[in-house]
Amino acid sequence: MSALTPWRRMLLAMTAMSALGESAAAAPASYLQRKPQDEVIYFVLPDRFENGDATNDHGGPARGTLVDGFDPTRAGFYHGGDLKGVTRRLDYTQGLGATALWLAPIFVNRAVQGPPGQESAAHHGYWITDFTDVDPHLGTKADFKALVDAAHARGMKVYMDIVVNHTADVIQYKECPDGRCAYRGVADYPYVRHGGVDGAPINDGFDGKDFGKLKRADWAYTPYVPAGQERAKAPAWLNDPIYYHNRGDSTFAGESSLLGDFATLDDVFTEHPRVVEGFIEVYGRWIDEFGIDGYRIDTARHVNPEFWQAFVPAMLARAKARGIPNFHIFGEVFDSDVATLARHVKVDKLPAVLDFAFQAAVTDVVTGRTGPDRLASVFAGDAVYEGGEATARQLPTFLGNHDMGRIGHFVLKAHPNIGDDELLARVTLANAIMLTARGVPTI
Incomplete structure (x- = not known):
């Protein structure tokens, strides 16, 4: 035509x-x-x-x-x-x-x-x-x-x-009782440390590619799902904080534009193969x-x-x-x-x-x-x-x-x-x- x-x-x-x-x-x-x-x-x-x-x-x-x-x-x-x-x-x-x-x-x-x-x-x-x-x-x-x-x-x-x-906005952070958290970047809060570069080692060997080594989601903040909302989302895999960036609110500049929460909305870890497969x-x-x-x-x-x-x-x-x-x-x-x-x-x-x-x-x-x-x-x-x-x-x-x-x-x-x-x-x-x-x- x-x-x-x-x-x-x-x-x-x-x-x-x-x-x-x-x-x-x-x-x-x-x-x-x-x-x-x-x-x-x-x-x-x-x-x-x-x-x-x-x-x-x-x-x-x-x-x-x-x-x-x-x-x-x-x-x-x-x-x-x-x-x-x-x-x-x-x-x-x-x-x-x-x-x-x-x-x-x-x-x-x-x-x-x-x-x-x-x-x-x-x-x-x-x-x-x-x-x-x-x-x-x-x-x-x-x-x-x-x-x-x-x-x-x-x-x-x-x-x-x-x-x-x-x-x-279902996932919350223990460090932010008011629900608003400042963005915490990858350099200061790497995925392989709990709560900052000086924190205890976690996710041993995770290099941003081998997502099988990504076991804990508390690299920047300590995310949790409030009681009674454990099954709030569907498909079911979306209820696991490991599939989110958990870095606080985006400033809409730099890396936070990709990794930060959109005005508290839970930012999905779209680099994760399970997320790609799930949304497809x-x-x-x-x-x-x-x-x-x-x-x-x-x-x-x-x-x-x-x-x-x-x-x-x-x-x-x-x-x-x-x-x-x-x-x-x-x-x-x-x-x-x-x-x-x-x-x-x-x-x-x-x-x-x-x-x-x-x-x-x-x-x-x-x-x-x-x-x-x-x-x-x-x-x-x-x-x-x-x-x-x-x-x-x-x-x-x-x-x-x-x-x-x-x-x-x-x-x-x-x-x-x-x-x-x-x-x-x-x-x-x-x-x-x-x-x-x-x-x-x-x-």
Whole structure:
């Protein structure tokens, strides 16, 4: 199937509602053959989209906001959206011109966490405890299968948002009763000493490669699993602290970017062969069981390249065996520098990354901070990606997201006194650029 030109893609998006009946009938036979660069993605945070089943709002029995996390009056808690709601609204999303749904993580989460008085809920889906099942706030595996099947029947694809870098904050450190620990680096706290270079020898002979010699996890801190949470995670191997870095909170600089806990979230030891094998099996099974069409990878830059070099080919092979030849994988690298983004394609071997450089450039242009040459500079960098411009055409482009906000917010921030007409004109320009430029528009 030939690639869609930008103008053709925009026209398809603009006329999708009127052509919905015809396209829904014609598309299913060919959706598997569509290339990643020919999609228009609609990103959905299921909890904030549509409540299709009020019986699952609490994820089980109602146990109070600080236990089950449900409180639609508070921004940081569950609001009731679910997979049935997403399925119910497929006419709407397809009518917008979307050809693929990207769902925020749907796995079982630790519903509420945070220090007393600062708790919030996992409505976003990124505090995973069970990677093998659907969070009960969102529904069941049967609900997910119904959504995927319904989308496929229309010729739409479904991308899952996955996490490898971390799990929910279950593991604690004895040295840090308040739950926050400063990062302790490898030089001062080597894996072969307990609690620092002057500590007693442990893990005799471990050189960073022979993981069979890694027996104790107390090289930097003394990790433990609180009573009653010994089986909080699934698969079961994730409950063992030996499969985590246990070095305290990342500063998001230097080695801590790879080895530190992401704001207390348990940082998985992704160098460990058991972890590599385990996550390949976990995420391969979701492909096997549901025939999904791609993965968006959360916090991809905080995982060692060797993991992705093993994981990506395994997922593509699993998808191919399932009859999915155009499985799309794109990582989140939260950086607006083209060279940094390209590095994670070149070195990590990720097929694509979210185009944060495009987002920053479009924002600068439509708010008037820079001229259009800012965008020209971004596009000129397409050649540095592994695969060059062909890879750049597969980068999902976007104007805002669930971490940073929407494009209208950025325009208002830059021009607090702007009138409605000008605001609409600037936001319309931003969307026109996204829908007509190279890349995969992500709404």
